[in-house]
Amino acid sequence: MSNPVEESRIPSPEPRVPSATNRRIRVLVAKPGLDGHDRGAKIVARALRDAGMEVIYTGLRQTPEQIAAAAVQEDVDVVGISILSGAHNTILPRICQLLRQQGMEDTLVVVGGIIPDEDIPGLKQAGVAEVFQPGASTQEIVEFIRQHVKRKGYSASP
Amino acid sequence: MGDVTKTGLPPETSTQKPERRFTTLSDVPVERVYTPADLPGFDYDRDLGDPGQYPFTRGIHATMYRGKLWTMRQFSGFGTPEDTNRRLHYLLEQGQTGLSIAFDLPTLMGYDSDHPLAEGEVGKCGVAVSSLADMETLLAGLPLEEVSTSMTINSPAAVIWAMYIVAAEKSGADRRKLSGTTQNDILKEYIAQKEYIFPPRPSMRLVVDTIVYGSRELPRWNPISISGYHIREAGSTAVQELAFTLRDGIEYVEWVIRAGLKVDDFAPRLSFFFNAHNDLFEEVAKFRAARKVWARVMRERFGATNPRSWLCRFHTQTAGCSLTAQQPYNNVVRTTIQALAAVLGGTQSLHTNSLDEAWALPTESAATLALRTQQVIAHESGVVNTVDPLGGSYFVEKLTLETERACYEYFDRIDALGGMVAAIEKNFPQREIHEAAYHYQRQLERKEKIIVGVNDFVMEEKRPIDILVIDEAAARHQTPKLAELKKKRDARRVQSTLEALASAASTSANLMPYILECVRAYATLGEMCDVLRRVFGTYDEPAFQ
Numbered sequence: 001m002s003n004p005v006e007e008s009r010i011p012s013p014e015p016r017v018p019s020a021t022n023r024r025i026r027v028l029v030a031k032p033g034l035d036g037h038d039r040g041a042k043i044v045a046r047a048l049r050d051a052g053m054e055v056i057y058t059g060l061r062q063t064p065e066q067i068a069a070a071a072v073q074e075d076v077d078v079v080g081i082s083i084l085s086g087a088h089n090t091i092l093p094r095i096c097q098l099l100r101q102q103g104m105e106d107t108l109v110v111v112g113g114i115i116p117d118e119d120i121p122g123l124k125q126a127g128v129a130e131v132f133q134p135g136a137s138t139q140e141i142v143e144f145i146r147q148h149v150k151r152k153g154y155s156a157s158p
Numbered sequence: 159m160g161d162v163t164k165t166g167l168p169p170e171t172s173t174q175k176p177e178r179r180f181t182t183l184s185d186v187p188v189e190r191v192y193t194p195a196d197l198p199g200f201d202y203d204r205d206l207g208d209p210g211q212y213p214f215t216r217g218i219h220a221t222m223y224r225g226k227l228w229t230m231r232q233f234s235g236f237g238t239p240e241d242t243n244r245r246l247h248y249l250l251e252q253g254q255t256g257l258s259i260a261f262d263l264p265t266l267m268g269y270d271s272d273h274p275l276a277e278g279e280v281g282k283c284g285v286a287v288s289s290l291a292d293m294e295t296l297l298a299g300l301p302l303e304e305v306s307t308s309m310t311i312n313s314p315a316a317v318i319w320a321m322y323i324v325a326a327e328k329s330g331a332d333r334r335k336l337s338g339t340t341q342n343d344i345l346k347e348y349i350a351q352k353e354y355i356f357p358p359r360p361s362m363r364l365v366v367d368t369i370v371y372g373s374r375e376l377p378r379w380n381p382i383s384i385s386g387y388h389i390r391e392a393g394s395t396a397v398q399e400l401a402f403t404l405r406d407g408i409e410y411v412e413w414v415i416r417a418g419l420k421v422d423d424f425a426p427r428l429s430f431f432f433n434a435h436n437d438l439f440e441e442v443a444k445f446r447a448a449r450k451v452w453a454r455v456m457r458e459r460f461g462a463t464n465p466r467s468w469l470c471r472f473h474t475q476t477a478g479c480s481l482t483a484q485q486p487y488n489n490v491v492r493t494t495i496q497a498l499a500a501v502l503g504g505t506q507s508l509h510t511n512s513l514d515e516a517w518a519l520p521t522e523s524a525a526t527l528a529l530r531t532q533q534v535i536a537h538e539s540g541v542v543n544t545v546d547p548l549g550g551s552y553f554v555e556k557l558t559l560e561t562e563r564a565c566y567e568y569f570d571r572i573d574a575l576g577g578m579v580a581a582i583e584k585n586f587p588q589r590e591i592h593e594a595a596y597h598y599q600r601q602l603e604r605k606e607k608i609i610v611g612v613n614d615f616v617m618e619e620k621r622p623i624d625i626l627v628i629d630e631a632a633a634r635h636q637t638p639k640l641a642e643l644k645k646k647r648d649a650r651r652v653q654s655t656l657e658a659l660a661s662a663a664s665t666s667a668n669l670m671p672y673i674l675e676c677v678r679a680y681a682t683l684g685e686m687c688d689v690l691r692r693v694f695g696t697y698d699e700p701a702f703q
Contacts, residue, residue, distance in 0.1 A: 034263035034279050036352025039393050039479075042592055043599050059698060060352055061275075085263070086518070087278040114483070114517060117621065134483040134516060135612040137603045 025053040025149055027078040030067040031060050032095075033085035040112060041082035047138035048080075048145070064091055068098035071107060077149050080141075083113040089122065096127030106150045112136065183437035183607070184395035185597065186560065192552035200555065205450075209545040212457070214449040215558065216546035217504040218469045223542035228500075229507035230532045231308060231473065235260030235285040236519060237632040239295035242285040246300060256507065257338075258308040259296070260284035261318070262632075268314040268355050268687030271636035281632025283519065284310075288636065289682045291643050293321035294328065302331040307338035308383070308473075313355040315342035316364050317686050320673045323376070337378035339429060339473075342368055343385045345406040345578055349587045350392035352699070355687060358579050360694035364669065365410065366417050371670035373424045380429040382410060383473065389587075390433035391479045393595020396444045397561055399433060401568030402578075402587050404451055408569070409578040411460055421460045425467035434496040434503075435477040441496070442548055443557035445503025448472065450558070451565050474500035475509040481516040485611035486623050489513040494531050501535055502548055508532055518625045585700055640682070647680040655679045656689050663693040 029045040031038055038060060049055045056074050058067060071079050079099065083091060092111060099107050111123065112132040120131050130144050180188045189196075207213055210220030219225060234249065235242050246257055261284040264276035270288040271280045280286050287293055311318045319340045326336055344361040347354045354361065365382065372381035386403035394402070407428060414424055432448065434441050452470035456462040476496035481489045490513050497510050510528040512520030520528070536542055548554045575581040582588070601607040608614045655676040662672045676686050 034267055034269075034275060035283075036347075036354075038352060039391075039595055043393075043596055046592075046596050047599075063275075085279065086282060090278055116517070116625070135609075137613075138599065139603060 025078060025145060026074065026076040027053050027055050027080055027145070028058065028067070028071050028074055028076040029055055029080045029082065030058045030062055030070070030095075031082050032062050032064065032067060032091050033083055033087055034061060035085050036060055037084050038082070040084075044080060044082065044112060044138060044141060048142060051142040053078075053142075053145070064094040064098055067095055068102060068104070071099060071104055072102050076107065078108045078110065078145055080145075081109070081111045081113075083111060083115070086114070088113065088115050089119055092123055092128055093126035100127070108145065108149050110141065110144065112141070179606070182396070182440040182557075183435055184397060184440060184594075185601070186395075186397075186440065186557075188553075192556050194552065196552055196556045197559070205555070205559070206549060212465070212468060213453040214469065215446050216549050218449065218471060218506075220545075222504060222545040223501070223536075224545070227536050227542065228505055229256045230254070230529060230536075231256040231258050231507045231509055232525065232529055233258040233260050233308075233310065233475070233509050234525075235262075236283075236628060237281040237285065238635050239285055239287060239292045240635075241281070241632070243296050243298055243300075246296075250300070250305065256306050256308065257300075258509070259310065261309070261311055262286045263353075265318070265683065266311065266313070266353050268317075268683060268691075270640060270682050270684035271633060272640050273684055276633070278630075278633075280630075280636055282628050286632055286636050287318065287321065288640055288684065289643055290321050290324055290677050290680050291639070292636075293318075293325040297322070297325050297329065302326045302329065303335040308341075309338065310341045312341055312344055312347050312351075312353060313361065314683060314687055315340045315344075316368050316670060316673050317677070317683055319368060319381075320670065320677045321683075324674060324677045333376055335378065336376055339380040339383050340368070341385060341431070342382045343406065343431075345409060345582065346385045346388050346403070348582045348697075348699075349389055349402055349406075350394070350591060351388040354697050356690060356694040357697045358582055360663075360690075361697075362409075362413055362579060363666075364690075366413050367668045367670050369410070369414050369424055369427075370417055370419060370668060372427065373419060377427075380427050381424075383429050383431045384410065385431040387431050387433045387475055389591065390435060390477065392591050393479075393598060394591045395594050396435070396437070396440050397564040398568070398587075398590055398594060400444050400448055400451075400561060401565040401572075403430065403432070404448065404455065404565065405569055405572050405578050407452065408455060408459070411456075412577070415460070421456070421462045422464040422467050425456060425460070425462050426464060426469070430470055430472035432472050432474050432500075432505075433477050434474050434500040434505075436480050436492055436495060438495055438499050438502075439548075439554055439557055440561075441499035442503045443554055443561045445472070445474075445500070445505065446546075446554075446558045447561040447565060449504070451562055471506050473507040473509070474503070474505040476500070476511045478511055478515060481511060481513075482609060482612050483516040485617070485619065486513045486516065488611055489516070490527065490531065493528065494535070497531055497535055498539075498541065501541055502546075504546065514623050514625060517621075517623075519628065521624060521626045524623075583700065588699070643680060643682075651679040652676075652681045652685070656681055656685060659686065660689045660693055663690055 027048050029041050031041045045055045045057045109128050110130045111128050115131050206215045209217040262281050263279045265287050269276050271286045369381045372379050384407045386399040389402050390399040449470045453468040456468045476493045480492050493510050500508050510531050512524035512528045514520055514524045572581045602613050659672040659676055
């Protein structure tokens with residue numbers, strides 16, 4: 001598989017004037033697992049972009065290593081992972097660990113997908129900031145990111 | 159008609175907010191009432207025809223469910239070939255006549271169970287099949303000349319079908335008597351489900367090879383099930399589902415004709431697969447329009463003269479994407495409405511989803527309830543007593559005509575792009591679906607559309623149902639079995655058949671005979687797909703603007 005990160009940058013429709021202290025929140029939307037269910041990932045990517053964030057979508061079937069490498073390369077503030085395959089308990093802690101190993105411990109990791117309640121405490125302990133279950137609105141996701149993103153110098157409101 | 163107008167109707171009075179729009183689930187505007195004025199020039203013979211008569215709007219058979227009920231074909235598959243073989247025997251003992259096999263994600267993507275990318279996925283959402291040995295286990299003891307078998311497999315369909323043919327012949331069956339369906343619809347993978355391996359054009363060549371081979375060697379097999387189901391699940395409208403599916407059908411027909419077949423030599427074996435969503439009348443209109451449009455396309459666009467070539471025969475599955483994790487028992491009601499739409503729309507076979515499938519594969523009790531839903535509709539509701547009971551409804555006829563018109567508009571746009579393969583390469587259908595999915599999400603968030611238990615009528619709840627958990631036992635079982643197979647088989651024969659496949663793939667030869675030889679040598683799915691990956695390359699979706 002080639003590197004889809006380079007080719008899937010989603011531009012914001014209303015680019016703001018960049019400044020040294022006021023850059024847009026940068027989000028990597030990532031889709032691990034062998035399945036091709038990208039409806040949710042693409043809707044969230046679009047909603048974050050419409051909320052003024054800069055969004056990079058990895059494309060399908062990314063390994064934890066590819067996702068962490070893309071996060072580093074793109075210097076993102078947030079990694080948003082869409083996962084429906086049921087493999088979240090192995091894949092998500094691995095991504096969090098790889099991000100920490102690569103000095104990205106300040107990166108906010110949020111997750112959306114079919115994740116049962118009982119798995120959430122373990123995922124949060126592993127470093128996931130929030131889990132959005134089926135039925136979550138894109139507005140909730142936007143607000144959570146704005147309130148919790150750790151990188152300094154971003155634009156907190158659209 | 160035409161002598162009645164709606165201008166004399168009294169003004170609308172309503173307790174609803176005046177700005178409320180009435181639209182279908184796909185956001186098509188719906189009027190307060192429909193009258194003959196909505197159907198100017200409506201002609202029974204041209205627009206409907208009797209059931210079993212061109213253009214088949216009312217159904218493909220004269221007697222429909224009075225003659226034969228639809229096939230209740232529940233999709234199943236999980237774990238090892240041994241696990242699924244036991245389940246298939248159980249289903250036959252319960253009186254089911256059609257089998258439908260689900261494969262796991264590694265198999266769907268052309269990877270063996272021992273591939274690193276298969277980790278955590280073996281046997282999870284279907285059965286793992288890596289070689290002829292697995293297929294022989296999966297089919298052991300099944301009466302393959304009597305039962306029809308549907309296999310949901312796409313990118314590696316030629317390989318899995320070859321395994322089925324060889325396993326059946328080794329068990330003594332005559333290939334000319336084998337009946338069933340391979341989904342084998344690669345175009346909707348690029349459009350919606352995204353389980354592709356190779357680029358579109360070599361993938362189309364594989365599909366053409368199977369259709370051509372099937373027309374000569376397996377006259378009772380449906381070599382393709384042209385599918386709108388996944389297009390709808392990805393968020394399309396009803397019209398997009400219909401238009402993209404039928405335009406995919408046109409694309410396959412064009413490619414097979416270019417490969418040298420006459421349309422009537424293979425068109426009777428083309429089959430379709432649609433989604434049934436919540437909006438009852440919109441769905442019924444979609445199914446009716448599907449038959450009408452396909453009949454006209456086959457007769458007028460392709461000049462088919464065999465009436466069987468004109469028939470849009472289809473399987474239906476209720477909408478997985480409509481199921482909610484919240485208040486899961488509500489899903490039984492949704493599935494009932496959707497199944498009713500499929501039956502009122504004249505489906506040939508039906509799968510009803512289980513109430514717990516927003517969470518996981520169904521438990522046995524949930525799957526049984528889903529089957530019972532079909533049986534109640536068939537045997538208690540009375541809707542099977544007459545053919546096309548909604549025919550003649552001003553609303554349903556109007557919606558059917560509008561759906562048909564919108565479908566032809568999409569055909570024109572896709573034809574102008576150079577056909578469906580070219581449209582896919584330009585991301586056209588993908589972008590249309592994404593726009594529709596995003597529009598619907600926005601409607602949900604503004605509460606313009608309501609999902610009970612999700613954005614309205616919400617309640618706090620602990621998960622009230624048990625969920626099926628599939629562990630890693632299948633992977634633990636499959637990996638050593640594969641290692642043992644690789645030790646036992648004739649390595650030189652594997653090597654030479656794979657080399658022959660690679661050489662043939664670089665020519666325009668039909669690949670089915672070469673794949674069959676690899677299968678007989680017990681080459682694995684992953685080995686054959688690796689050969690084809692080397693020759694054809696792999697595919698990533700183009701940038702999405």
